[in-house]
Amino acid sequence: MSRDLIIIANWKMYKTAREATDFIEHLAPKIEGCKSKVFIAVPFTTIASAAACAKHVGVAIGAQNMNDAREGAFTGEIAALMLKEAGASFVILGHPERRQIFGETDELIHRKLLRAIQDDLQPILCVGETLVEREEGKIHEVLKKQIVSALADVPEKDIDKLIIAYEPIWAVSARQTASFKHVQDAHSFCRKCVEELFGKRKANRVPIIYGGSVNANNVKELVSQKDVDGVLVGGASLDPDTLSTIVQNCEGIR
Ligand code: PGA
Numbered sequence: 001m002s003r004d005l006i007i008i009a010n011w012k013m014y015k016t017a018r019e020a021t022d023f024i025e026h027l028a029p030k031i032e033g034c035k036s037k038v039f040i041a042v043p044f045t046t047i048a049s050a051a052a053c054a055k056h057v058g059v060a061i062g063a064q065n066m067n068d069a070r071e072g073a074f075t076g077e078i079a080a081l082m083l084k085e086a087g088a089s090f091v092i093l094g095h096p097e098r099r100q101i102f103g104e105t106d107e108l109i110h111r112k113l114l115r116a117i118q119d120d121l122q123p124i125l126c127v128g129e130t131l132v133e134r135e136e137g138k139i140h141e142v143l144k145k146q147i148v149s150a151l152a153d154v155p156e157k158d159i160d161k162l163i164i165a166y167e168p169i170w171a172v173s174a175r176q177t178a179s180f181k182h183v184q185d186a187h188s189f190c191r192k193c194v195e196e197l198f199g200k201r202k203a204n205r206v207p208i209i210y211g212g213s214v215n216a217n218n219v220k221e222l223v224s225q226k227d228v229d230g231v232l233v234g235g236a237s238l239d240p241d242t243l244s245t246i247v248q249n250c251e252g253i254r
Pocket of ligand 1 (some may be wrong): 171173212213214232236
């Protein structure tokens with residue numbers, strides 16, 4: 001089954017609204033005609049202007065986090081409906097930095113995922129093990145737990161909206177990528193977990209992308225792996241020339 005390649009830029013806490021529109025205008029002609037789907041996860045205050053600017057160039061704009069409640073007295077938080085109205089079409093959930101720095105649990109990520117689906121934002125679910133878990137040989141155990149708990153109670157019809165991002169925590173912002181074999185093995189295992197929950201046909205359609213020190217040099221080999229359907233790029237996505245090279249390097253692979 002052939003799945004499209006997806007390239008998601010995660011800008012983290014970088015770029016103002018003005019910088020974002022300059023970036024998108026610079027990027028657009030360089031990726032024109034490329035077959036991969038390009039998404040950019042921007043800071044909240046940047047969503048509206050980035051979405052207006054990206055509308056005509058086929059780039060999806062989304063958020064990097066959201067609250068699990070529909071609305072409420074949660075000072076400083078943001079709801080899916082607000083993101084949607086501002087122009088976001090997707091949201092990253094359970095990014096390693098959210099899990100590690102902000103203490104997000106599998107349970108909270110599960111609630112956020114259900115809310116995103118309910119309020120019509122495409123969820124990008126991040127999963128991945130820490131270095132210690134890897135050294136203790138617990139990769140499969142961790143991935144299974146994260147996937148099963150995040151996807152519990154998700155209606156079967158909504159699984160088609162899901163993207164899973166495998167992000168081994170030790171490889172994020174680390175200048176060391178996981179080996180291509182490690183990535184393929186983990187992706188194939190993630191697909192197996194989805195299959196156990198929703199069956200083979202559904203599992204074969206879920207895009208599973210890789211994140212963790214992706215750059216213009218390693219992207220081609222990464223997306224050449226059978227179960228790697230794209231990449232989630234942090235640091236290397238902050239420069240439009242580097243991001244466009246990453247997109248161009250994926251051409252012709254699928
Ligand atoms: P990185 O970040 O590419 O800088 O390692 C990846 C991510 O944000 O998930």
